[in-house]
Amino acid sequence: MADTMHNITAVAGKELRSYFASPVAWVLMGFWAVVFGYFFNVYLTYFVETGMRAGMFGGPPTLHVNTDMIRPLLGNASVLVLFVLPMLTMRSYAEEKRSGTIELLLTSPLTDVEITLGKFLGAVGVYSALLLVTLVSIVILFGLGSPEWKPIAAGYLGLLLLGSSFLALGLFISSLTANQVIAGTVTFIVALLFWIINWAADTAGPTLGPILNYLSVTQHFDDFGKGVIDTKHLVFYLSFIVFGLFLTVKSLDTERWRG
Amino acid sequence: MIEVQNLTKRYGPFTAVDDVSFRVEAGEILGFLGPNGAGKTTTMRILTGYMPATEGRAVVAGYDVFTHPVEAKRRTGYLPETPPLYPDMTVREYLTFVSHIKAGRMNRAERDERIRSVMRKTHIEDMANRACGKLSKGYRQRVGLAQALIHEPEVLILDEPTAGLDPKQIMETRDLIRSLGGTHTIVLSTHILPEVAQTCQRVVIINKGRVVAVDTPDNLTHQLKGAASLYVQVEGPADATGALQAIPGVMRVRVSDRSSGYTGYEVESEPNRDVRRDVARTVVEGGWGLVELRPMRMSLEEIFLQLTTSEQAEEARHG
The missing domain is CATH 3.40.50.300 (P-loop containing nucleotide triphosphate hydrolases)
Structure with a gap:
């Protein structure tokens, strides 16, 4: 058990180092910070202006920073995740295959599960760093007013789970090819599919409709945004992640047989 | 291991x-x-x-x-x-x-x-x-x-x-x-x-x-050099096998090729025994006309080539 942990952390540490040693993580972080900052600015301006107008002319009386500012902000961040994360996982296996370093991993005394979990945790680490960057803006809000922290925490948990699901998906797709660009593009397309799948739910009839709704990754995020942690959604994301990682492990094994 | x-x-x-x-x-x-x-x-x-x-x-x-x-x-x-x-x-x-x-x-x-x-x-x-x-x-x-x-x-x-x-x-x-x-x-x-x-x-x-x-x-x-071998080529469609075989130290004689007017022999001798002089004398005395006499030594390269190409030849024959 201790050996397994050691192996997983060794692989995860190597992943983290290689993300930050290459420009990838930094470029993504810059892009992420700029776009999130832009969203933040837009919502803050909107919030302040609407608030002032309400104060002057007696409009709708209560604007709450949690529901009217942070919730839509995190909702937008979840869209951003869709664009950013495929770029994070696209190299993970594809690059190792292209350069031949996969041979080192597969001939080391590591199990496929250890390799996959290590890579997954490394990617989650970088993603967590992205989320941390956005917390700077939230902290500013605490300076200006007094938002409730619990819905914010729930929203961030939702973002973490949503993103981790995409990372598991991306790892699987990256394990299928030696080409980063293909891995990234296909991950984006499949993630997008999971994103919009419920748009057809209303017209899909009584049987298919709920299934499409259930498969939609956004649908499950909404409650987290509202500050509600529902087991149903936790189970969805966790099974999404486990299934993605399971497929990745299987794909590594198939790769061996095909050579 | x-x-x-x-x-x-x-x-x-x-x-x-x-x-x-x-x-x-x-x-x-x-x-x-x-x-x-x-x-x-x-x-x-x-x-x-x-x-x-x-x-x-x-x-x-x-x-x-x-x-x-x-x-x-x-x-x-x-x-x-x-x-x-x-x-x-x-x-x-x-x-x-x-x-x-x-x-x-x-x-x-x-x-x-x-x-x-x-x-x-x-x-x-x-x-x-x-x-x-x-x-x-x-x-x-x-x-x-x-x-x-x-x-x-x-x-x-x-x-x-x-x-x-x-x-x-x-x-x-x-x-x-x-x-x-x-x-x-x-x-x-x-x-x-x-x-x-x-x-x-x-x-x-x-x-x-x-x-x-x-x-x-x-x-x-x-093993592949097969002790020491000599290649001898003589003029004419002669049959020198018997005479060559009679030379002391020679173990085996084999006709390796026969082309128009020439006959080639592979002469295998006991290891560490040089029979070249005797072979030359026998051929000349027999009146066959010595055309070529050279040792057949195989380097690892030749062994390798022989092993890997004979395999191919065999396959070609079968297929």
Whole structure:
């Protein structure tokens, strides 16, 4: 058990180092910070202006920073995740295959599960760093007013789970090819599919409709945004992640047989 | 230390390795010789647990590579054809990472000492802080070797360890491999023949996925040279076999070719006995007219060619 942990952390540490040693993580972080900052600015301006107008002319009386500012902000961040994360996982296996370093991993005394979990945790680490960057803006809000922290925490948990699901998906797709660009593009397309799948739910009839709704990754995020942690959604994301990682492990094994 | 039994690897209809069996004793250096595409890399990849065999069994350091892969891998050092380096990591970072995944837990001082000693052995200390991606071909190969040694494995599998090195580096690498023999069991592949003669105690010649010969380099040379042979060509459709056979020291005479007006003989004599003078005299005295007389000595190159091409010829005949 201790050996397994050691192996997983060794692989995860190597992943983290290689993300930050290459420009990838930094470029993504810059892009992420700029776009999130832009969203933040837009919502803050909107919030302040609407608030002032309400104060002057007696409009709708209560604007709450949690529901009217942070919730839509995190909702937008979840869209951003869709664009950013495929770029994070696209190299993970594809690059190792292209350069031949996969041979080192597969001939080391590591199990496929250890390799996959290590890579997954490394990617989650970088993603967590992205989320941390956005917390700077939230902290500013605490300076200006007094938002409730619990819905914010729930929203961030939702973002973490949503993103981790995409990372598991991306790892699987990256394990299928030696080409980063293909891995990234296909991950984006499949993630997008999971994103919009419920748009057809209303017209899909009584049987298919709920299934499409259930498969939609956004649908499950909404409650987290509202500050509600529902087991149903936790189970969805966790099974999404486990299934993605399971497929990745299987794909590594198939790769061996095909050579 | 290594036991390979009836190993077969098929990719769809293509058979890369066909019923290969051999053994390597502890401390032995075994050369894996064959043309490109003969199945050397595939066999090595099966031995290192990188891919499973379609049929057959391989036991490395007492563990079946298919049923106990982790135990076998812990005892095997592997240098693939292209050293598996991460270009962004420095040599020291790289070896630290590899030591973590291959040698498992140990305290820091022990790990540092391990890395230092491997770098010393492979002469890469000067490059410790250089990024792997910026190393020359020779240094890459040596870092690859260092990586294979870091967990002090009992078995070393080296796929073309001297490929792409300059002559001086080749000498150094061969010396290093020879010095590792005895304490390590080594299988190395190559398509360079002198390398086998210089570094290996035993050779497996493989062609088209099949083992063609297994022996020591010396024995292979002797056995195939067939004691000492002479080639004699005389004028005319003569029959000199009897006369040649009568020469003391000659063991066997065979007509090897007959062309318009000339006849060629292969004369096999007892080892370490020079019969050239007698053969020449016999031919001249018999009035046949000596056209050519030369020793048939086979280098390892010729043996290799003979083994691998006779195989092809045979196949052509069958198919």
